[in-house]
Structure formats: C-alpha cells, structure tokens
Amino acid sequence: MPEKYHINTTSIPPRLPRIGKHGVVDWREDCARCHNCVKKACVYDRHRQETEYIRHLKDVDSLFFDCMGCFSCVQDCTKGLLCLTINPVYEQLGNSYWTPDIILSTWLQAETGKVPVSGAGYKGRFSGPGFDSMWTDMSEIVRPTRDGIHGREYISTSVDLGRKPTVLSFDGKNLVNVSPPLLSMPLPLIIDKKPKGYNLPKLEPIFVETAARTDLITIIDADQWPLENIDEDRQLPHVAFFLRPDSPGVPKEVLRKTRLVEIADHDGVTTRMKKLKDIHPEIVVAVRLKLDSQGVERAVALAQEEDLEVIHVVADLNGNEIGAEKPRFIKDMLRQIHTTLIEIGKRDEVTIMAGGGIALAEHMAKAIICGADLVTTNLPFMIALECHLCESCETGFSCPAKLEHVPFDYSVGRMTNLASAWHLQLIEVMGAMGMREVRRLRGDVGRAMFFEELEEQTFGKLFGTRK
C-alpha cells in the first residue's frame, strides 16, 4: 500500500485563558458556601478551576472559563444564585461572516488537530447565505463508488496544479508535445498571503514552516524577501512568491527553488509569465485575479490565453464580490466560471484556485463542488494563533491575542493541527459521498444540494413564488 498523506499532530493548548461561549455569573455575597456547585453539580469541575485561576490571576484577561453550558450548577445551587449567560467576550469575536462559533471551532481544531465533534444534533439556522445555502450529498444504498467511509484510507485528497494538455501527440512511439509542468498537492489547500487590514508582525516564517511540515504551499508577498532564518532547500519548495506588476521579484536562484509562483493580473501577464518561465521552466505560474464586477469575465478570458496554467480567483475576506453594492458570493461566481469554461472547452486545461470566504473545512469541499480545483485561505490560520479578528491591530491598538509575541513552535503546531483537522474533515464528507478522489469532486454539483433548488422543487410547486 503506498504511503498515505498524513499530518502529525500534537495537542497544543492556548496561551491565553480560554474564551468559552457560556459563563456563570454568581453573587457571592449571598452564597451559602455549601459547595454544591463545586463538589457536586459541575461534572467538569469548572468552579474549582475558576477559583484556582482567580487565586493566581496576573492579568484580568477574562474571568470566564470554559463553562460547558449544562446549567447543572445553576439548577442545583442551594440559594439559586447562579446565572448562566452568554460570554460577552465570545459575542465580540469575529464579525457577521467569521462568527464566534467559527472562531471557537477553529481554536478547537488548532488545539487538538481533530475533527470537532458534539452531540444533541444540529443547532444552527436552517440555511443561510453563501456556503450555508448548500448541502453536500451522501450515498445511501446505491453509491457512485464502492468506497464508503470504511475505505477512508483509500480516499485521495491530492490535486494537481498546472496546465493539462488535452491531447498527446506521438511520433511513432515517442511523445512529441512537451507536457507543461504539473505540481501535485496532497490537500486542495494553499495558505494564502496575509490579508490587508491586519497590521500583524511578521508571520511569514510561521506560514512557511507550517507549509513545509504539512507538505502544502504558502503564498508570500515577494516584498517580504528575504525571509528570516529560511532553510532554502527544505522550505522554498513550499513557498509561492506573489509578484506585483511593478515588483522586482526575488533573486533567480531563489525562484528556481520554488515550484509555484503567483503574479497579479495585469495587461502584461503573458509577458511576465514567459520571463518567469525563462528563469525556471519547471515552475507553475498562477495569475491572481480579483473577483470584482469584471472578475468572472476576466477569468474566462484568461483561461483562453495560450499556456496559462493556474488562475487564482480571490473574493473579499467574506467571500463576496469585490466592490459590488449587491455582491455575488464566491460559490456562485465559481459555478459561473466553471460552467463557462466547460462550455468553451477549456475547463480541463487550466487549474482554478479560489480564495475569499473559506472559513471552514466544509467551505473547501463546497468550493470544489462549485468548480474550484483547490482553495486558498489565510484567516483561519491566523485564528489558529488565537486571533479574535478584532482588527485592533489595524488601528494600532494592542492585540488581545498578543500575536506580536507568538512563539514559533506553538504557532506552527497550531497551524499544522488546523490543516490536519481540515484534511480529516474533507475525508469525512468525501467518505459520506462515496467519493474516492477529490479531483473527481470538482464541479460535481450532483454531489450537492442547493437551497434555492430544493425550495423551488419542494415548496415552490406548493406555495407559489418565493418572496
């Protein structure tokens, strides 16, 4: 059996006091000191831990511990003094897209490297905007392939980046057309460059080491070169430099050690690509394209450029069309790009990377179903370092997650754990679908169900027009 892709993980607890969803408020002045809450009611022993925490308190970071929200202490308190509330710190995490639940889940994955598991069924909304308006399918008695979850070790999450020739030409027994370079990735995930708006310290060495340990690739702005303490032979194959139109780039000998490079979309894309190929013929070149009002059309146009290999379409951080008053979501734009490329017969020739709004592992699977070959993301890896996405750093305020003092091993370990958790979750959904390869998931909307379509098929015919 060939060696399988596996990410080694180890539990890495948070540096800072945990921020839970619930907090217990008590009024100690009326407390009977019966210790029901401490000794009997709380099976998690949280009250005792809280007392210990306060005793050794150095900073008033958060007085809320990791209460499990079971109400046992509230209901067993002899005097009825305890009250369970939603932790206000929890409520302040993230924003409307990067919800507190997403941040908490990401923290858990970064700590454990495992798939988040909970009981009591689904608690969320019926559906929602964006990726929440689609469900992935599962196979029942009749399956597309014969490998269910029982064969999960056989599920491949590998994808290829590069241009794929549609035909091979032979002269007798010899292949005559030159195959473009192809880069194989064990997981359809690239760690994107640090987003704008976050005035963070240099996290690039951490991104690079994480990519090296997980056998992934991270995109680094070429302006950041030279990187501190870089082990060029080991780490550069896991770095893709992003070159702006006016960027001088990186030294040739550095570029030659990388496998992927990204250039910003501009009029001279083809010329720039040729120059890069002249330096390093085996490198795969991606073109980074903003998904604004012209993004879809531009992606389709680029795909028709001869020798173009990879198109990296990027929506805003929330997955929305950039600069639009009523923005389309990335899943819809991806479907449009994918189907248009199929119609003009170009889809199999180019690779589509999709970024923006990829917040959870499920978004990776869903973006691929909508037509991407692989996804790129950055914020989840920052959240792994306990970032609150508060954007305080943008305005110069101090970072509540103290990212300026983040330890290297801790950071790489948490990011590695997160990548592993995403890998395992991708396997979970693919196992449920009965899919053997993530390559086959690309654009397979038959393996998904869309809210609008289900509503129309089910309720539209019963109740008329949806308001």
Place this chain on the structure above:
Amino acid sequence: MENFSEPENKFDNILPENTRKTFVPQVKISREIKPAPSRYRNEIAKYIIRRSNDDCIQCGKCENVCPYDVHVLKPGYKYFAAAQSHLCKGPVCEKTDHYCVALCPQGALRMVENPMMKALGDYRWTADMILATWRMATTGDIPSDDFGFDYQCGNSGGGFDRLRFKFPDKPPVALSEDDIDIGIELNRRNDGRLRIRIDVPWYGGGMSFGSVSNVTQLAKVRGAAAWNTFSCTGEGGYMERMKPYDDYMITQVATGLFGVREETIQRVPIVEFKYAQGAKPGLGGHLLGDKNTPAVARMREAVVGIPLFSPFPFHSVYSIEDHMKHIDWIKHINRRVLVSTKVSTPTDVDMVAVGSCAAGTHIIHLDGAYGGTGAAPDIAKKNIAMPIEYAIPKVHDFLTSEGVREKVTLMASGGVRTAHDVAKSIALGADGVVIGTAELVALECVRCGRCESGRGCPRGIATTDTELAAKMNVEWATQRIINLYNAWRKELIGILQRFGMRRITELRGRTDLLIHLDYSHDGAQKT
C-alpha cells in the same frame, strides 16, 4: 413494480409455532398522567420574580394573592424561600387582580425576563421550546398560553419553522376528543405478518446503550409501552432489563452488528436496518472510547475503553437486490416481524425509498439531516444530506406516482421537536414520525451538546457513567415521557379538531392545509 405489490407467502398458518415469540412476561405500564416535577432544585423560568430583602416585610400578601404558588414562606421560616418563578405566568398577570408586584405594599417585588433565556437553547430548539417541553413533561398537559411560551416553531428560519397551518375560521364539524383517532398502522402489506397499530403517530428513535444510559433507554421503552407504541434499542445490544417490554421494542441492525443475535431479532415485533442516520449521514456510528465502559463493552462484546465504529456503509449491500437479501434474512429469522429501513436523505432519497419498498420493507424511516441525538462531527451535522422537510414530500410524491404509497409506512425524523412538527410532517406526506431529542429534552436535557465528551452527559441522560446516570430514576423518567406523549396527543387532537378530521390519516399529504411564510401563495403553484 407489479410483482412486489402481490401479497407475500401467507405465514398465518405457520405462526407462531416456528417463531420464538418472547417468553418473558410482559409488563404493563399505566398511561396515567401524574405530575413529574423537575429533579433540580431551581427550575429555569422564562420570567423571574426578584424580591428585595431590604424592602420586604414578610407580610405574606404576595403569597396570599398568587394563585400559582410562586411565593413560599415555609412554616417556621422568617424569610421567603426563593420564588418558584417557573410557576409564574409573567406579564399576563399584570392585567389581573392578583399581580403580586403591584399589590406588594412595600414595592419589594420585580418581575423581569430571565436573562438566562439567551443562554438556553439555540435556533432549532429555542429556550421557549425547551421550557414548554419541560412543562409538558411535568404536567402532561399543553402549557397554558399565559406562560407566554412561543414554542410551536423554532427560530431556524426555514423548514418547519416557516410553515403554518391554514385553519378554517371554525371547525367544519364539532368533534370531541373521543371522536378523534391519532393511531396509525405500521404494516400495510397484507403479508400475513403482524398487524401492528400504534396509538400515537410516532415512536421513539434508536439510541443505543452506550450513547444513552440504561435509565434513559428503559424510560423510553416504558413510555412507549404505556402509549402502545415503540422504542428502538439503537445499535448497542439488548439489555436484559428491557425484555419485559419486548412487545414495544424495535431492535436495530447496523453495520457494527453490536449486540445483534438471532435471539434479539426473534423476540421483537419490528427490526430496523440502519443504513444511515441523520446526525451523521454517510459516516456510520461512532461510540467514543470514554463511553465504552465495562457494561457497554460486555453488551457489545467489545473491549473496554476503545472507540467502537459502526462503519458506513453495509459492505454487503451495493444494490436494492442486496438490500432485499438483508430483508429476507431478517424475515426468515423471525416470521412475524416487520422490517423498517432507516435511511438518511441524499438527493436520490426517493429512489432509495421506492427501491426499499420493492425489496419488501414495511416501514421506510427517513432520518433527515438536522436530526440525531448522539455525538457527531459538526461538519456532518450541518452539511451532509437534505433536511427532512424536503425529503418527506419528495418521497411521498414519488411513492404515490409509482403506485406503491399504500404498501409502505413512511416515518420521518430529524428535527421533529413538537406536536406541531409531527402534524406538519404528516401534512407533508409522512404517516408518522420518529422522535429522539424531544424525549431527551423531556428528561431535562438542555442541549449543551456534551454527550460525547469524557463521561458524557452532565445531566445524566446520555452517559454510561454510573454516577451521572444515577441522577435520574426510571420511574420519574418514565412518567416524564408518558406526560410528554399525552401533551403531544392533546395538541394533535386540537389540530385535527380545528380541521374537523376524525383520523390523523386524513391529514397525510394535505399540503393544501399548510402555508409557508416565505412564499406569496399567489396562485402560481405548479403542478
């Protein structure tokens, strides 16, 4: 399709001699409704009464005027005990002549909405819904409107929560409670097997010993026995203590075959094949190692402390023909048994259902994506398979168009939380429903979702830890479930009364009686 609609071989003449119907004396459980108050000292209330001890002069006025016993000054005590706020009717009281807050001569009382309501519940199970279910389990009755519980719908923003019934201004006929029958038949095949009729259009879903405590399992089946319906073992073995209720048990066969033996299949009236489950469609079952205690391991014939997987899928089933082979296997082991096929809701669920019907199943159990009680990966709970609200009409319509709808009983589960959800499911096309979480909530589950971690449920419901399981006793838990069933029965009867229907079966497929709040109902309905 013509062949399988023919009656199967008649087994009447050979039953029951070649079938080991249970020899264990069956225990009858009374359906009597009795109060089963909370097992916790402080019940959670929607509105709470706050008393200023500085201002209160213990005159007893509040105790005298309150007809609901909210205020208690125990004999021999100087101060009032904490208010029984869960009995308080809230703002409704303001317009009455017994509003304690207004009548307190010292102005020492205040009524406020409980700030904990925000922390209790979620979009699907709102705090009001949980409190109302607790109230039903306590009293066996529908909570009075005065409590202000908005419990008939959740807040998920779709599916059942946006559907409402379109009641006529007044009932077409006046029907008394006794005129209305909410029972359903489970065997529609005329195949000589058991004719099973349950008195309520639901039965309890599969929860294995391991995922829940033996007290929970026993309470579920005892409640089912009282109401002449069923409960399911789940896939975790058949406890000795459940054998006095064999006649009300469904035993489950899933891929792990934990606790499945010929004897367990032969003793029950219904066997359920679990192909998939709504909590984690397509992922199989998974009991975490911490919950695999010596008792669980003994029951499942496994090693203590290791995680137990019931892997998806059945590797002996890759087609409807293979599925038929499974059903035949069960039918030959137990010649009186009915077979239920539990599937989740993929996009081709209608094809799966009609195939299963062709294979000879008696009951098709659709378990929708948002259901489940046990531990499951979050990614699966939210994202895999379609919600049950879409699957029911899809399957009902397809079975009808194939001409086999009357040959099979369609049971739905996965997010059925209230009697109103039951009625909506039936109006969408199901014959009945399977419930799970509602029963656990009746036992005072708060849906904290910690069923999977460590020792399991801190409320003692979904745990195998003996200390935690001891937080409940069987008699109390049984009564709570009996009471909940009674309240649901009353609600269903109330709905049928308003429609002037004598039988719940008349409601099946009556989508014309529903409205959807997100649709225009502009007459643009398509056929």
